Amino acid sequence: MDLSGHEICGAVVSIRKGADRLALWVRSTDETKVTEVGKRWKVALEVGDRTVVKFQAHNDAIKSNSSFKNNNLYEC
Secondary structure, three states: OOOOOOOEEEEEEEOOOOOOEEEEEEOOOOHHHHHHHHHHHHHHHOOOOOOOOEEEOHHHHHHHOOOOOOOOEEEO
8 A cells, every 4th residue: 555665654443333434544744645545545445436535634633623524634
């Protein structure tokens, strides 16, 4: 998923009542780099084009005091 070997730095799986969440932590906030990793991740997970993978920078999540509730998201 990460051809350079320097972007991915962690992952989290959250099992939830409504929907499970997979989070992949990457070093960069460069849209091109995170989109490339996101597209490869979708292939590895075999989820297809209908599944949306979203990216949010850590600093943006801190500012909004929540994950995935602001407009600064990239989709892959």
